[in-house]
Amino acid sequence: MAQIALPSIDYSVILQLVIIFGSATALLIVDLFVAAGSKRITALLAFAVTVVALVAGQYSTTGSTLAGTVSYGPMSQLVNIIILAATAISILLASDALPKQGIERGEAYILMLLASGGMLLLSQGSSVIILFLGLELLSIALYVLTAIAFPRPSSEEAGLKYLIVGAFGAGFLVFGIALTFGATGFLTLSDIATHIPTSGIERGYFWVGVTLMLIGFGYKVSLVPFHMWTPDVYQGAPTPITAFMSVGSKVAGFVAIVSILQVLGTELLVLRPMLIGISIATMAVGSIVAISQTSIKRMLAYSSISHAGFVMLGVLSGDANGLQAAIFYLAAYTITNLAAFAVVMLLEANDGSDLTIADLAGLWQRHPWLSVVMSLSLLSLAGVPPTAGFFAKFLIITAVWQSGLAWLAVAAAVASAIGAFFYVRCMLQMYSGDSETSEPNRIPLASMIAMVVVTIAIIVVGLAPWTITSALALAR
Amino acid sequence: MQRGIAGQVSIINLVLAVVVRASLAPTAGYQMVEQQTWLPTMGLHYAVGVDGISVWLVILATLMTPLAIFAARQKNDGNQRAFYALLLVLASSLIGAFVATDLLLFYVFFELTLIPTALLIALYGVGERRAAATKFFVYPFVGSVFLLVSIAGLVYVNWQQTGIMTFDSVALGAAIANGTLKIDENLERLLFAGFFIAFAIKTPIWPFHTWMPQAQAATPDDGSVDIAGILVKIGAYGFIRFAIPFFPHASAWATPAVAILAVISIIYSGIIAFGQRDMKVLLSYATISHLGFVMLGIFSQTAEGMSGAILTMINSGITTGALFLIVGILARQPGGRIADNFSGAWLSAPRFGSLALVAVFASIGVPGLNGFIGEYLSLQGAWISTHIGFPFIVFAVLGIIVSAAYLLRMYRTVFMGEVSVTSAVPEASKSELLVLGLLVVAMLVIGLYPQVILGNMQPSIAALVQSLTQGATQP
Numbered sequence: 041m042a043q044i045a046l047p048s049i050d051y052s053v054i055l056q057l058v059i060i061f062g063s064a065t066a067l068l069i070v071d072l073f074v075a076a077g078s079k080r081i082t083a084l085l086a087f088a089v090t091v092v093a094l095v096a097g098q099y100s101t102t103g104s105t106l107a108g109t110v111s112y113g114p115m116s117q118l119v120n121i122i123i124l125a126a127t128a129i130s131i132l133l134a135s136d137a138l139p140k141q142g143i144e145r146g147e148a149y150i151l152m153l154l155a156s157g158g159m160l161l162l163s164q165g166s167s168v169i170i171l172f173l174g175l176e177l178l179s180i181a182l183y184v185l186t187a188i189a190f191p192r193p194s195s196e197e198a199g200l201k202y203l204i205v206g207a208f209g210a211g212f213l214v215f216g217i218a219l220t221f222g223a224t225g226f227l228t229l230s231d232i233a234t235h236i237p238t239s240g241i242e243r244g245y246f247w248v249g250v251t252l253m254l255i256g257f258g259y260k261v262s263l264v265p266f267h268m269w270t271p272d273v274y275q276g277a278p279t280p281i282t283a284f285m286s287v288g289s290k291v292a293g294f295v296a297i298v299s300i301l302q303v304l305g306t307e308l309l310v311l312r313p314m315l316i317g318i319s320i321a322t323m324a325v326g327s328i329v330a331i332s333q334t335s336i337k338r339m340l341a342y343s344s345i346s347h348a349g350f351v352m353l354g355v356l357s358g359d360a361n362g363l364q365a366a367i368f369y370l371a372a373y374t375i376t377n378l379a380a381f382a383v384v385m386l387l388e389a390n391d392g393s394d395l396t397i398a399d400l401a402g403l404w405q406r407h408p409w410l411s412v413v414m415s416l417s418l419l420s421l422a423g424v425p426p427t428a429g430f431f432a433k434f435l436i437i438t439a440v441w442q443s444g445l446a447w448l449a450v451a452a453a454v455a456s457a458i459g460a461f462f463y464v465r466c467m468l469q470m471y472s473g474d475s476e477t478s479e480p481n482r483i484p485l486a487s488m489i490a491m492v493v494v495t496i497a498i499i500v501v502g503l504a505p506w507t508i509t510s511a512l513a514l515a516r
Numbered sequence: 517m518q519r520g521i522a523g524q525v526s527i528i529n530l531v532l533a534v535v536v537r538a539s540l541a542p543t544a545g546y547q548m549v550e551q552q553t554w555l556p557t558m559g560l561h562y563a564v565g566v567d568g569i570s571v572w573l574v575i576l577a578t579l580m581t582p583l584a585i586f587a588a589r590q591k592n593d594g595n596q597r598a599f600y601a602l603l604l605v606l607a608s609s610l611i612g613a614f615v616a617t618d619l620l621l622f623y624v625f626f627e628l629t630l631i632p633t634a635l636l637i638a639l640y641g642v643g644e645r646r647a648a649a650t651k652f653f654v655y656p657f658v659g660s661v662f663l664l665v666s667i668a669g670l671v672y673v674n675w676q677q678t679g680i681m682t683f684d685s686v687a688l689g690a691a692i693a694n695g696t697l698k699i700d701e702n703l704e705r706l707l708f709a710g711f712f713i714a715f716a717i718k719t720p721i722w723p724f725h726t727w728m729p730q731a732q733a734a735t736p737d738d739g740s741v742d743i744a745g746i747l748v749k750i751g752a753y754g755f756i757r758f759a760i761p762f763f764p765h766a767s768a769w770a771t772p773a774v775a776i777l778a779v780i781s782i783i784y785s786g787i788i789a790f791g792q793r794d795m796k797v798l799l800s801y802a803t804i805s806h807l808g809f810v811m812l813g814i815f816s817q818t819a820e821g822m823s824g825a826i827l828t829m830i831n832s833g834i835t836t837g838a839l840f841l842i843v844g845i846l847a848r849q850p851g852g853r854i855a856d857n858f859s860g861a862w863l864s865a866p867r868f869g870s871l872a873l874v875a876v877f878a879s880i881g882v883p884g885l886n887g888f889i890g891e892y893l894s895l896q897g898a899w900i901s902t903h904i905g906f907p908f909i910v911f912a913v914l915g916i917i918v919s920a921a922y923l924l925r926m927y928r929t930v931f932m933g934e935v936s937v938t939s940a941v942p943e944a945s946k947s948e949l950l951v952l953g954l955l956v957v958a959m960l961v962i963g964l965y966p967q968v969i970l971g972n973m974q975p976s977i978a979a980l981v982q983s984l985t986q987g988a989t990q991p
Contacts (some may be wrong), residue, residue, distance in 0.1 A: 404639070408598075419631065422657075423661075424627055424630070424631065424657070425623070425624040425627050425628055426624060426628065430624070430627075433664075434620070434664060434668070435558075437664060437665055437668045438558070438668045438671070438672065441665075441668045441669050441672040442672055446665075446669060449665045449668065449669070450662070450665055452665075453661040453662055453664065453665045454661075456661050457654075457657065457658040457661045460653075460654055460657045460658065460661075461650070461654045464634070464650055464653045464654055464657070465646075465650050465654075468634065468635075468638040468646050468649045468650055468653070469646065471635055471638040471639045471649075472638045472639065472641075472645050472646040472649070473646065505554075505555050506554075506555055506556075509555060509557060509558075
């Protein structure tokens with residue numbers, strides 16, 4: 041019987057993964073000894089782990105390991121920074137918002153760590169199996185997190201809905217992986233890229249396989265027509281979880297889509313009409329349906345759908361400019377959305393009941409600074425200068441022009457114009473009208489820190505976009 | 517106290533703007549250029565400079581800001597800080613738009629003007645303020661996203677043909693004028709359409725004007741925001757500076773249609789203004805009517821027309837600004853903004869009444885005052901222009917007659933007739949009379965000696981018209 045040859049492991053490549061998974065496991069045990077009333081300790085430890093992992097990114101080495109299934113390069117370095125920063129901010133926000141809603145559970149923060157580990161796998165994975173592993177890990181953690189507001193029925197319902205739809209999406213992914221493997225005989229992306237069948241039934245299997253894989257991730261980033269779960273889950277999940285999921289799984293999912301599309305090389309043109317159709321439909325559905333929403337979380341859910349369409353515009357161009365624009369967009373979207381959800385979280389009632397747009401009326405009188413933060417994030421979502429969202433939109437439109445699809449830039453402009461309407465309406469709601477409740481909520485320290493960081497980031501990225509683009513230039 | 521600080525800052529700005537104007541050499545091209553790289557990989561710069569055209573708009577912006585602050589009165593919610601901060605943000609974004617030479621920087625300032633104004637209306641407005649503020653923001657924003665697409669397209673086409681990625685408006689304009697950048701006819705028209713839709717909404721001209729009267733009906737009664745609002749001349753400025761020089765063929769192609777829209781603007785808004793009882797809405801239609809003349813002058817693409825257009829923009833700022841101040845003073849009375857509630861104000865407030873009469877005459881375009889010169893030059897330019905011609909002038913002149921009708925009727929209603937006990941208007945305060953007096957002096961000076969403004973503008977205008985003709989003759 042032949043000896044099973046274990047591949048050599050270069051730990052410096054997977055340093056961040058090791059830190060996250062190792063500490064998450066350790067924290068599960070530590071959490072047992074943390075008293076029920078002081079779960080904030082677990083939160084702070086989890087926060088510290090993400091910060092350590094962030095710093096460790098500087099000391100990781102470029103390369104690939106574990107038989108070429110996991111790799112680390114300039115692009116995953118940048119994406120990991122986005123993911124870990126988003127996780128850190130979300131943990132800070134959750135450490136205030138979850139206890140406020142009566143959710144005293146240390147495992148929430150550990151699950152967030154595990155989910156971020158799954159996202160890192162999606163960012164670093166260079167084999168379809170690792171991508172599947174990352175997606176499942178991320179999803180399962182998020183299913184539990186969505187339902188963690190037990191026994192609130194809306195949270196339970198959202199968790200179940202997410203689980204069923206997510207399992208469906210994972211099914212597409214597995215089937216796609218199987219077909220791709222069958223057609224090419226390989227699982228690592230670089231091998232698949234060099235063995236794309238040029239004719240025969242294998243070519244058919246290959247395209248079906250790739251399409252199914254894209255659909256699997258399409259569920260995760262809520263591209264139309266795989267978006268149906270998004271509003272319900274966003275609304276039902278506890279708000280810090282919604283914030284985390286809205287940014288983290290979108291970034292990770294899109295990075296996986298990019299990895300798969302990069303395999304195709306010039307063959308991408310075959311899929312392009314489909315991708316264009318999906319991105320237009322996504323932008324249109326997201327921005328049109330958002331207009332009629334009264335709940336802020338549902339509005340932000342449709343807004344996130346619409347933004348997925350914008351990112352797709354950058355991704356489908358298939359060239360370096362488009363890719364850079366897409367990553368920039370994701371970074372800008374991440375900080376913006378975290379800021380918006382942070383405000384929602386602070387204004388929510390303690391029972392986690394839904395915050396409506398009408399509840400924002402008079403916020404300027406109650407909480408001038410909260411309304412400034414919310415305004416900035418709404419303006420950034422709308423793509424108004426001088427915010428991060430403006431540059432993101434600008435880079436996407438430029439990239440679309442450069443890929444020779446000028447008419448698509450017009451479609452993006454129309455979608456962005458529709459979007460501006462509901463963002464601005466929501467923003468002006470805060471400045472006019474009188475507030476119903478007069479008692480100002482106190483802003484806890486951790487949320488305050490998180491909010492200040494993301495708000496400054498919105499402005500800094502908006503005024504000095506090179507902070508991200510210079511990192512992107514390396515990631516080419 | 518906040519008012520005092522804001523006022524001092526804005527007056528310092530005005531002084532600085534005058535210093536800039538005084539130290540400007542009478543040559544074409546941008547001066548006092550300052551350039552920093554912004555996003556080198558994209559060819560973006562923070563680049564600002566002034567020339568003979570933009571310096572006047574900077575002066576207008578810095579002149580109107582103290583006026584707006586002067587007109588502002590105690591706010592009901594007591595939050596003065598936000599009010600003055602937003603006014604100053606508006607002023608700086610306007611100045612930024614007028615001095616930006618980098619296309620994207622211009623766009624950033626162009627959009628930035630929307631935020632403070634919308635917030636001013638939403639926070640301090642009256643009536644349907646939220647709806648008005650939303651419309652005020654969204655309508656121009658919709659136009660400007662197409663501008664963004666066109667900017668990206670223009671830069672991309674330039675990059676494709678010359679290999680240089682740049683947003684520098686000077687370099688792009690030069691490339692078009694000397695033929696290094698040749699844009700396909702259809703593409704040029706589409707790119708022009710993006711610029712046109714954004715600037716036409718912002719200007720505004722008929723039929724893109726609907727946001728403006730609605731917004732002005734919702735602004736605070738004291739007229740402060742309106743005064744700040746009328747200096748938003750970025751739309752017309754964008755036509756002069758970017759849309760026409762970048763797309764000479766397309767703009768020549770579009771000129772007859774634009775001229776028709778401009779003439780409709782003049783006459784239509786005149787007729788609508790005639791039916792208005794709310795004096796502020798009336799003035800906002802008067803502004804739209806003035807901007808019709810501006811558009812005729814700009815699209816004549818002649819030195820006379822362009823000079824007239826810029827002069828009309830400045831005049832409209834000074835004159836309509838004075839009129840808004842007058843309405844703001846009147847609106848303190850129980851009669852509010854409705855002209856019919858007043859009567860015989862001249863008898864109770866003779867000095868105020870006489871200054872108001874001069875402002876009304878200036879707005880109508882009576883010779884000897886500033887309005888006449890600007891409108892005359894715009895029309896003359898349109899007449900001699902190869903693209904427009906005299907039939908348009910006939911209709912535009914009808915618009916002047918209509919404007920005389922509605923403004924004089926408003927004046928007669930408010931200031932003539934008998935004083936009734938309920939509507940007596942007390943004399944304006946000394947400081948108000950002083951400010952109005954200074955504005956009237958400005959109207960007289962420009963009216964009698966327009967060379968103060970036109971003189972130093974000529975090299976820039978000549979260079980602009982020359983590059984236009986040069987660009988238009990490129991195949």
